[in-house]
Amino acid sequence: MFAQPHRPSIAAVTLAHISVDMQTGSLVVLLPILLAHFHLSYATAAAIITANNIIIAIAQPLFGILGDHRSYQWMVWAGCLLCGVAMASVLFLPSYGLVIAAVVLSGIGSAAFHPEALSRVRAVSAEKVASGTSFFFSGGNIGFALGPIVATLLVERLGKPGALLMLIPTTLGLLALWSQWRTIRQDTPKKARVVGSREAGIAFGLVAFLMLLITLRSTVMSGLQAFIPLYFHETGTLSKEGTAFLVTLLAICGAAGTLSGGLLADRFGRRTTMATTMVLALGTLYLFLHTDGILRMVAIGFAGACLSAAWPIIVVMIQEAMPNNIGLASGLSLGTSYGATGLGVAALGGFADAFGLHSTMTLLTLLPVGILLMTLFVPERVSRPTML
Numbered sequence: 001m002f003a004q005p006h007r008p009s010i011a012a013v014t015l016a017h018i019s020v021d022m023q024t025g026s027l028v029v030l031l032p033i034l035l036a037h038f039h040l041s042y043a044t045a046a047a048i049i050t051a052n053n054i055i056i057a058i059a060q061p062l063f064g065i066l067g068d069h070r071s072y073q074w075m076v077w078a079g080c081l082l083c084g085v086a087m088a089s090v091l092f093l094p095s096y097g098l099v100i101a102a103v104v105l106s107g108i109g110s111a112a113f114h115p116e117a118l119s120r121v122r123a124v125s126a127e128k129v130a131s132g133t134s135f136f137f138s139g140g141n142i143g144f145a146l147g148p149i150v151a152t153l154l155v156e157r158l159g160k161p162g163a164l165l166m167l168i169p170t171t172l173g174l175l176a177l178w179s180q181w182r183t184i185r186q187d188t189p190k191k192a193r194v195v196g197s198r199e200a201g202i203a204f205g206l207v208a209f210l211m212l213l214i215t216l217r218s219t220v221m222s223g224l225q226a227f228i229p230l231y232f233h234e235t236g237t238l239s240k241e242g243t244a245f246l247v248t249l250l251a252i253c254g255a256a257g258t259l260s261g262g263l264l265a266d267r268f269g270r271r272t273t274m275a276t277t278m279v280l281a282l283g284t285l286y287l288f289l290h291t292d293g294i295l296r297m298v299a300i301g302f303a304g305a306c307l308s309a310a311w312p313i314i315v316v317m318i319q320e321a322m323p324n325n326i327g328l329a330s331g332l333s334l335g336t337s338y339g340a341t342g343l344g345v346a347a348l349g350g351f352a353d354a355f356g357l358h359s360t361m362t363l364l365t366l367l368p369v370g371i372l373l374m375t376l377f378v379p380e381r382v383s384r385p386t387m388l
Contacts, residue, residue, distance in 0.1 A: 004126050005124065005125045005126045005128045005131070005132055006124040006125075006126075006180075006183055008179075008180050008183075009120070009124040009180045009183045009184045010121055010124060010125065010132050010135050010136070011135070011176070012176035012177050012179060012180040012184065013076070013117050013120055013121050013136060013139075013177070013184060014121075014135050014136050014138070014139035015139065015172065015173050015176040016076065016077075016080045016113070016117065016139075016173035016174070016176060016177050017113075017114075017117060017136055017137075017139035017140050017143065017173075018139040018140070018142050018143040018146070018169065018173065019080060019084060019143065019169035019170045019172065019173035020079070020080055020083050020084070020109070020110055020113050020114075020140075020143065020170075020173070021110075021139070021140045021141075021142075021143030021144045021147065022143040022144075022146050022147040022150065022166070022169050023083050023084050023087040023088075023106060023110075023143075023147065023166065023169075023170070024052065024056075024083070024087070024106070024107075024110055024143075024144070024147065025143060025144040025145070025146070025147025025148055026087065026147040026148060026150070026151035026166060027048070027049055027052060027087065027090070027103065028049065028148055029148045029151050029152045029155070030090055030091060030151065030155075030163070031045050031046075031048060031049070033091060033155070033160075034048065034090070034091070034096075034099060038095075038096045038099075040096065044096070047100070048099060048100065048103055049103075051100050051103050051104055051107070052103040052104070052106065052107045053107070053338055053339075054107075055104050055107035055108060055111065056107045056110050056111050056334075056335070056338045057335045057336075057338040057339040058111075058335065059107065059108055059111035059112070059335075060111040060114055060115055060330075060331040060332075060334045060335040060338070061115075061328060061331035061332050061335045062111075062331070063075065063111055063112050063114075063115050063116070063327070063331055064115035064325075064327035064328040064329070064330050064331025064332065065325075065327065065328050065331070066327070067115055067116050067119060067326075067327030067328075067330075068324070068325045068326065068327040068328050071116075071119075072116055073116065073120070073184070073185040075112040075113065075116040076113060076116050076117045076120060076177060076184070077174055077177050077178075077181075078109075078112065079108075079109045079110065079111070079112035079113030079114075079116070079117075080109070080113050080170060080173050080174060080177070081109070081170065081174060082105060082106070082108065082109030082112070083106050083107075083109030083110045083113060083170075084106075084109070084166070084167055084169070084170030084173075085167070085170070086102045086103070086105040086106035086109060087102070087103070087106040087166070088163055088164055088166050088167050088170075089102050090102050090103065090106075090163070091155075091160045091163045092160065092163075111331075111335075114330065114331070114334045115327045115328075115330040115331040115334065116327065117136070118133070118136060118315070118330040118334075119326050119327055119330060120184050120185075121133060121135075121136045122319065122326065123186065124183060124184065124186070128262075128266060129262075129316050129319075130261075130262035130263075130265045130266050130270075130312060130313055130316050131262045131263050131266050132262070133262055133312040133315055133316050134258055134259050134260065134261050134262030134263060134312040135259060135262075136312075137258045137259075137311055137312045137315070138255045138256070138258040138259035140258075141251060141252075141254050141255030141258050141308065142252075142255045144251060145248060145251035145252050145254075145255060149248070150166070150169075151163065151166060154166065203321045203322065206317070206321045206379070207318055207321050207322065207329075207332070209374070209377075209378075210314050210317055210318050210321070210378075211318070211332065211333075211336045212374070213310070213314055213371065213374055213375070213378075214311075214314055214333060214336045214337055214340060215336060215340040215344070216340075216367060216370060216371050216374075217307060217310060217311065217314075217371060218336075218337045218340035218344060219340055219344030219345075219347075219348070219367065220307055220364055220367050220368060220371070221250075221254065221304070221307055221308065222340075222344055222345050223344060223345060223348045223360075223364045224250060224300075224303075224304075224364055225247055225250060225251070226345045226348070226349075227348065227352070227357065227360055227361060227364065228243060228246055228247055228250070228300075229243045229244075229247065230352075230357055231357045231358070231360075231361050232246075234357050237292070245297075246296075246297065246300055249297060249300055249301050249304070250300050250301070250303070250304040251304065252301075252304075253300075253301040253302070253303075253304035253305040253308075254304040254305065254307065254308040255308070256305050256308075257277070257304060257305030257306060257307065257308035257309040258308045258309070258311055258312060260305070260309060261273065261277070261308065261309030261310060261311060261312050261313055262312040262313060262316070264277075264309065265312075265313045269380055270313050270317070270378065270380055270381075271375065271376070271378050271379075271380050273309065273310070273313065274309070274310045274313060274375045274378060275372060275375045275376060277305075277306040277307075277309040277310060278306065278307075278310070278368050278371050278372040278375055279372060280302065280306045281302075281303050281306035281307050281368045282365070282368045282369065282372065284299045284300070284302040284303040284306065285299070285303045285364070285365040285368065286365055287299035288300045288303060288365075289361055289362070289365055307368070310375070311337075314333070315329075315330070315333045315334075317378070317379075318332065318333050319333075320381075348360055348363075348364075351363065
């Protein structure tokens, strides 16, 4: 339908993506307020984030399946709105149960938004699907990086009412969607496909293989974000401000890597881009753990960019392997990422209890070896089933 990527539409959906993930990212800095207000234990406080993550991980594939049977374009703006309004209400609710309900509703909004929004981006990206997907996912990384910072500033300066100002990004995202809605809502015509049992088996194997890549990649990124503060607190070699800066730098550079990954893949090839960035990730993570000062900051920044570069490429390949189920492919990709984040950090926590934080950080720097070896077997292009 589109001869060239429709950049204003891609930008509008990406801005909405920033607003959605800002809301989800802001939840971590609201926990201390909720913990004190409701006199929660650490376990019950953590359950608030767990409820949000689990509902997103489970619901995204389900919304993806819905989108494959019928196009629900309205879920893009409705999901954005629900995610923002529900999260902004969290600090004003009178009971812990209502807080859980609010974060679940916010998670449902996020889960409804992501698969359909990614399908919209794919539809308006023409032949530059990897590039369009990169822009979309970079918005999510930016949102997760900005959410905690913006929410902290607003609540510290204005108290609880400041949380309501988090609705401003949601409003801007909705206005951007409205401005391009006539184009965004258009679908690429679907054609029936005939897929042989052997081709279906290959596609299923490839999807499982790529989802394992997502799991490992998400485990490394989320593990670094979770254990960098703990590691430097134990060693006492970096201040809290310095540690927070490293985590923020990791997220921001991850957004840059997500943005550039698809662009590089469209120009140099997918396997080459994925393998090269993982080799660079290995080297920079080693430098991060064995240097200090400016070199350490540069190393973690490059590591974040390199670890994130493959993310949009993998998602596009899963979509190509499931051409009749683009929504489900999107939901599986995103749901796997959320699930891997929670389960991966939990597994790393058990490893840290058994072997210590230094061993855990060493493990995180070595996991990219496995990702690199798997990348060597990634096909450059996913073969398409025969068209009718």
